Amino acid sequence: MAELTKTPAAKEVKLADPREASIEPSTQEMILRAQKLQIETVFDRAVTMKPCAIGLQGICCKNCSMGPCRLPLPKGGIQGEDTRKGLCGATANTICARNFARMVAAGSSAHSDHGRAVAETFLSVARKETKDYTIKDPAKLIQIAPYFDVATTVEVDGKKMDRDLDEIALGVAEAAVAEFGKTGGTLSYLKRAPKPLQEKWKKEGVMPRSIDREVVEIMHRTAMGVDQDYKNLTKQATRCSLGDGWGGAMIGTDLQDVMFGSPTPLQAEANLGVMKEDHVNIIVHGHEPLLSEMIVAAAQSQEMVDYAKSKGAKGIQLAGICCTANEILQRHGVPPAGNFLQQELAIITGACDAMIVDVQCIFQNLANVAKCFHTKLITTHPIAKMEQDNVVHIEFDEHHAMEDANRIVKMSIDNFQNRGADVMIPHHKTTQIAGFGVESIRYHLGGSFRGDYFTLNDNIINGRIRGIAGVVGCNNARTKHNEEHITLIKELIKNDVIVLTTGCSAIAAGIHGLLTPGAAAVHCGPGLAEVCETVGIPPVLHLGSCVDNSRILLAATEVVKAGGLGNDICDLPAAGSAPEWMSEKAIAIGQYFVSSGVYTVFGYHMPLDGAPEFKDYLYREMENIYGGKWDCEPDPIKHAHKMIAHIDKKRKELGIDKARERVLMDMADRQALGVE
Ligand code: SF4
Ligand code: MSK
Numbered sequence: 001m002a003e004l005t006k007t008p009a010a011k012e013v014k015l016a017d018p019r020e021a022s023i024e025p026s027t028q029e030m031i032l033r034a035q036k037l038q039i040e041t042v043f044d045r046a047v048t049m050k051p052c053a054i055g056l057q058g059i060c061c062k063n064c065s066m067g068p069c070r071l072p073l074p075k076g077g078i079q080g081e082d083t084r085k086g087l088c089g090a091t092a093n094t095i096c097a098r099n100f101a102r103m104v105a106a107g108s109s110a111h112s113d114h115g116r117a118v119a120e121t122f123l124s125v126a127r128k129e130t131k132d133y134t135i136k137d138p139a140k141l142i143q144i145a146p147y148f149d150v151a152t153t154v155e156v157d158g159k160k161m162d163r164d165l166d167e168i169a170l171g172v173a174e175a176a177v178a179e180f181g182k183t184g185g186t187l188s189y190l191k192r193a194p195k196p197l198q199e200k201w202k203k204e205g206v207m208p209r210s211i212d213r214e215v216v217e218i219m220h221r222t223a224m225g226v227d228q229d230y231k232n233l234t235k236q237a238t239r240c241s242l243g244d245g246w247g248g249a250m251i252g253t254d255l256q257d258v259m260f261g262s263p264t265p266l267q268a269e270a271n272l273g274v275m276k277e278d279h280v281n282i283i284v285h286g287h288e289p290l291l292s293e294m295i296v297a298a299a300q301s302q303e304m305v306d307y308a309k310s311k312g313a314k315g316i317q318l319a320g321i322c323c324t325a326n327e328i329l330q331r332h333g334v335p336p337a338g339n340f341l342q343q344e345l346a347i348i349t350g351a352c353d354a355m356i357v358d359v360q361c362i363f364q365n366l367a368n369v370a371k372c373f374h375t376k377l378i379t380t381h382p383i384a385k386m387e388q389d390n391v392v393h394i395e396f397d398e399h400h401a402m403e404d405a406n407r408i409v410k411m412s413i414d415n416f417q418n419r420g421a422d423v424m425i426p427h428h429k430t431t432q433i434a435g436f437g438v439e440s441i442r443y444h445l446g447g448s449f450r451g452d453y454f455t456l457n458d459n460i461i462n463g464r465i466r467g468i469a470g471v472v473g474c475n476n477a478r479t480k481h482n483e484e485h486i487t488l489i490k491e492l493i494k495n496d497v498i499v500l501t502t503g504c505s506a507i508a509a510g511i512h513g514l515l516t517p518g519a520a521a522v523h524c525g526p527g528l529a530e531v532c533e534t535v536g537i538p539p540v541l542h543l544g545s546c547v548d549n550s551r552i553l554l555a556a557t558e559v560v561k562a563g564g565l566g567n568d569i570c571d572l573p574a575a576g577s578a579p580e581w582m583s584e585k586a587i588a589i590g591q592y593f594v595s596s597g598v599y600t601v602f603g604y605h606m607p608l609d610g611a612p613e614f615k616d617y618l619y620r621e622m623e624n625i626y627g628g629k630w631d632c633e634p635d636p637i638k639h640a641h642k643m644i645a646h647i648d649k650k651r652k653e654l655g656i657d658k659a660r661e662r663v664l665m666d667m668a669d670r671q672a673l674g675v676e
Pocket of ligand 2: 287340361399474503545546582
């Protein structure tokens with residue numbers, strides 16, 4: 001057995017109460033085990049370290065060395081004129097708006113750099129510089145080509161013919177890579193949005209010019225002594241976030257679909273219980289599927305399975321954490337072992353032979369936890385290394401992707417024999433259906449003869465489905481793990497609101513059994529249950545990873561196009577939510593949802609309380625410009641009912657509130673008669 005090492009701070013920390021830390025039994029079990037082994041986790045650190053009260057209010061500025069300047073709200077609130085100022089005179093509104101804009105910039109850059117890596121890999125594919133990636137979904141390539149002004153047909157002898165796929169691929173790849181730094185015009189994908197929304201963006205002057213430029217401009221504008229108008233700063237935050245949602249993230253999603261295949265619904269398991277004691281357990285964690293796609297291929301190859309057997313294992317169990325998990329789940333059915341807050345716990349099982357990480361959401365403490373076990377922690381991305389000496393760095397290069405993946409899988413197998421005897425894998429795991437997308441919603445809710453969004457719209461209009469909610473985002477150690485996600489989602493579906501989910505919220509929904517068609521009968525209101533049972537879908541549809549929030553934007557656009565529910569996204573009976581958000585990426589997503597017309601409610605807390613005027617701008621006035629606005633509600637039931645109230649308001653504006661009453665009465669009558 002590998003000698004167990006305690007993490008350095010283990011003796012000094014206060015310990016978390018596992019039942020207060022998570023609603024999920026295997027998480028509770030593993031927190032307890034960690035504490036018994038004196039291994040510190042994020043849950044313990046969350047009770048030891050309290051957040052900074054001034055940072056929480058969003059009014060600490062450290063943008064120059066005369067600061068940090070901290071502008072806490074006076075006790076009893078602001079009476080009369082707000083005289084708070086930093087040394088340079090920056091007001092609370094300016095400081096708070098600058099901090100908010102910088103979060104948008106950081107979040108957008110993360111999604112967009114992911115999108116860039118995917119686009120550059122696709123360019124290598126198009127140029128035939130790599131043989132490890134191919135075009136698996138040519139239909140998707142042909143579908144997106146016109147947005148980049150790449151022709152898909154050619155005229156030969158007066159006849160229209162299909163253009164060579166390789167030429168289309170090269171055109172799309174070059175155009176997609178250029179989107180990040182183009183010097184003229186605006187982003188190509190903006191034209192996918194409903195026309196009235198495009199008009200609003202044009203009128204406001206927020207059409208992103210290039211993906212990188214908008215991030216750079218935020219950093220410039222928020223530097224000491226530049227933009228000092230919170231409304232103008234918010235405008236740039238909008239422009240940058242649109243460059244994420246309708247730019248970098250959307251390019252990432254689409255080109256991943258082209259190279260790895262568009263997801264279709266499939267069945268898989270979820271939770272820490274997917275790990276197997278007698279198998280080599282490899283966990284991939286992070287965001288970019290470029291490497292994990294290759295790891296899947298390597299781990300499933302007969303050569304590697306035989307190699308694992310030669311080392312005494314029964315096979316290889318591959319699983320994921322965070323959005324890498326979602327990527328390989330939606331395309332291959334590889335199970336997620338957990339979401340964000342479960343990353344340390346996967347190692348604490350003692351059965352994790354290797355954890356392979358790329359970028360984003362990776363705890364630095366993983367290295368400390370891995371040191372307590374035999375686990376090989378392998379970083380793979382040149383921009384995301386770890387300083388601890390027990391971490392192995394194997395740099396991944398798309399030009400020899402399969403070779404790198406084979407090397408990593410082999411190293412993981414070799415480590416199996418170093419596993420200690422003290423293994424404890426929780427038994428909890430669930431079954432889920434994942435892998436929905438814009439196309440599969442069309443297919444499932446449209447049927448094979450009527451494959452379109454009409455049926456979804458019909459069911460919204462007739463009131464069986466009250467509305468649509470996008471529930472996305474992280475876990476946050478300041479809130480009870482998974483509780484807000486699950487309570488909120490259950491309340492929404494109980495009230496006939498269909499839920500589209502991504503990211504760690506989607507993993508939570510899978511772990512808690514909400515991603516099965518059977519969940520409809522147990523948890524849904526009668527209208528939504530009837531629709532789900534008729535077409536055989538879960539009431540909560542897993543749409544992928546964080547970058548795949550672009551799928552939600554496109555699904556909303558399809559609903560607008562199908563007709564009967566207004567002319568723009570802001571007309572729809574729909575709302576967005578990130579109940580346990582923690583990442584700056586969530587703020588970028590929230591801002592592009594709001595700026596695309598979606599009422600968006602965040603849980604936990606928003607760092608805006610120290611600047612009431614700026615907060616009011618986000619929570620009220622933005623609606624007058626884009627039709628969407630921000631809100632925050634930590635209580636998940638109240639949170640759900642804010643979303644439902646908004647959905648009902650939109651139903652009323654559309655004149656379909658009456659139809660809902662009629663349908664519900666009919667159904668209630670039928671149920672009362674016992675014929676339902
Ligand atoms: Fe203080 Fe102004 Fe410098 Fe910010 S930019 S730290 S408010 S002096
Ligand atoms: S992984 S950004 S914790 S959703 Fe995308 Fe989960 Fe949030 Fe990371």
